[in-house]
Amino acid sequence: MRDPTVIAVVPAHNEEEQIGDCLHSLLAQTRSPDQILVILDNCTDRTKEIVREFPVDATATVGNRNRKAGALNQAFARCQEFDYLVSMDADSVLDPRFIENAIQEMEGSEQIGAVSGRYAIKDFGRLPLRRRIIHAVVQHEICFWDTLRMGNPGDALLACGAGSMFRVEALRQVGGWDIASLTEDNALSLDLRLARWRIVVGKRCYLYADTPLDFRLLWRQRVRWSRGVEDYKRRPLGRATYKGRLTNVYSWLILLWWVALVAVDITYRESFNPLWLLPLAGLYLERLWRFRFFPRVGVSNFILALPICEFFMILLWRSATIVGIYRRARHVEQW
Structure with missing residues (x-):
């Protein structure tokens, strides 16, 4: 049985402060991806120069006005020959065994379309009191949400956008990422479930993500996340959406x-x-x-x-x- 091929795709928009740690985590995987592709999406900082310092491939979006979903869709054309695609945010860091463990989950069933990572918030070191409080609240909230998913990890509702592995065949069937959604990871998860693909939580697929430590930015993020309910309204009620x-x-x-x-x-x-x-x-x-x-x-x-x-x-x-x-x-x- 041949070893499955894996491509890691990282959309990046002005991520000069984070992209280095992200790529280091990919290069340190116990099962290295066969290709790492960074999508430079309308960057105006030093992201491009920093990416060049790493042994990875990079491509720039062309006329993208559809944010992360548009960037991922433009890159997806270059991913067709691979079996699995790891999509992660440029401000996320993967556990060294993330890809190895995600492949093991994928190989468990041909009906699995996505393996969602389990994420916590990065440790930012010493912070002012107000930011420490925000960090603690968000960290607790994310970990509590993860415990809800671990109640039934074989039937997850969401493949989190911070870091997940997808079956390329499944992505091809649903047409990639929904550019009309403000929460593209939620929309893609719904489309996969509607197409009868399973989403599972990778029980040992850990990653660490960034979070706004300013209340105003955190509030804006949560308002945007709340708009994910619109993804349900644009899709039929059924087995894939009722939960x-x-x-x-x-x-x-x-x-x-x-x-x-x-x-x-x-x-x-x-x-x-x-x-x-x-x-x-x-x-x-x-x-x-x-x-x-x-x-x-x-x-x-x-x-x-x-x-x-x-x-x-x-x-x-x-x-x-x-x-x-x-x-x-x-x-x-x-x-």
Whole structure:
């Protein structure tokens, strides 16, 4: 049986500060990709010069106005002879065994169209207090989301854009990345599932991604992510999409449940019964049980897992969803 061929594709737009670490992580893989292709997408900084220092191939986009999805689609024409394609962000860093482990997952079934990486947030070293708080919150949120996926890793909803491996045949069948979507990884995952390809979570496919440490930039990112619900509206309801729709409804129900708890507490505070806290205690213990999937656990995780902290996080991100819905109604695009 021949060894499958792998190409790693890295779209890069003004990534001079991050692209070096990204390429070092690819070159350090225990199973090296057969080709590394960097897509220079309208770069105006030193990204191109830095890429030239590495033994990788590079190509520039031509007239691309469709951001990351457009850059990946332009590069995909050069990937047809490969079996697997690793797509990763230029600000991500792969674990040294990422490709080796992803291939093992892929070889498990010909129905697997994508192996999603499991990602955590990079360690930025010493940071000002406000940025440390943002880093801790995002890290906790991402790790908690990962534990939800690990509940059923063989039937994942999303092949994360920060780093995933795709079967080239599957990408060819769905026509590549959807340029109409603001969340191209979510749209591609839906298209793969609609075409009856499986998406699995690579149980040992770790990577480390960047995150905005400025609240304004983080808010903009979350508003954009919330627009991913539009990908569902443009696709039929069925086996491939119902779980994602139910997950969205569930998150709103959780928020409403919290609001109801607050209302009951305010209304009946004089007749407060400590037994009312039992569901919250059970919820907290369930969150602690999920820590077994976290790459590392610190004091901040125990604090952020408290029900009151979780309530405020849900409230904040659901607010981002409302803003995203408003902007969609106003036909406002923001990357």
